[in-house]
Amino acid sequence: MNRDILQQAHYHYNFDRNMYVNRNTKKAFSLEFVADTPEEELAKHIDENTNSTGWTFYFNSPPSESVQRELERLLAK
Numbered sequence: 001m002n003r004d005i006l007q008q009a010h011y012h013y014n015f016d017r018n019m020y021v022n023r024n025t026k027k028a029f030s031l032e033f034v035a036d037t038p039e040e041e042l043a044k045h046i047d048e049n050t051n052s053t054g055w056t057f058y059f060n061s062p063p064s065e066s067v068q069r070e071l072e073r074l075l076a077k
Contacts, residue, residue, distance in 0.1 A: 002034045002042050009046045014075075021075060026052065028075065030059045 003020075006029065011020040018031040027050065034042065037058075050056045055072045057063055063071065 002037065002039055005039060005043055005046065006034065011046075017071070017074070023075065026050070026055045028055060028057050028071070030057070032060050033058045036060060 006020045009022065010024065011022045011027075011029070013019075014021050014028075017028075020029045020031075020034060021027075027046070029042075029045070037045075045058055055068070055075060057068060057071065
């Protein structure tokens with residue numbers, strides 16, 4: 001199950017944002033993306049190296065730049 005894969009990879013569910021978040025890897029997966037993505041594909045996204053100083057968001061539809069900046073600000077706390 002996708003939720004188990006995320007929990008094993010140290011992702012925590014953020015109830016306020018409906019996302020699975022890992023602050024160490026700076027990745028966040030929307031609940032909808034997790035539900036719609038096959039386990040194998042989700043595992044690849046978890047393992048991929050983003051080499052980014054900012055956050056990487058996985059959504060069915062990418063968030064706008066302003067929404068992404070706001071999420072980054074909120075998750076930095």
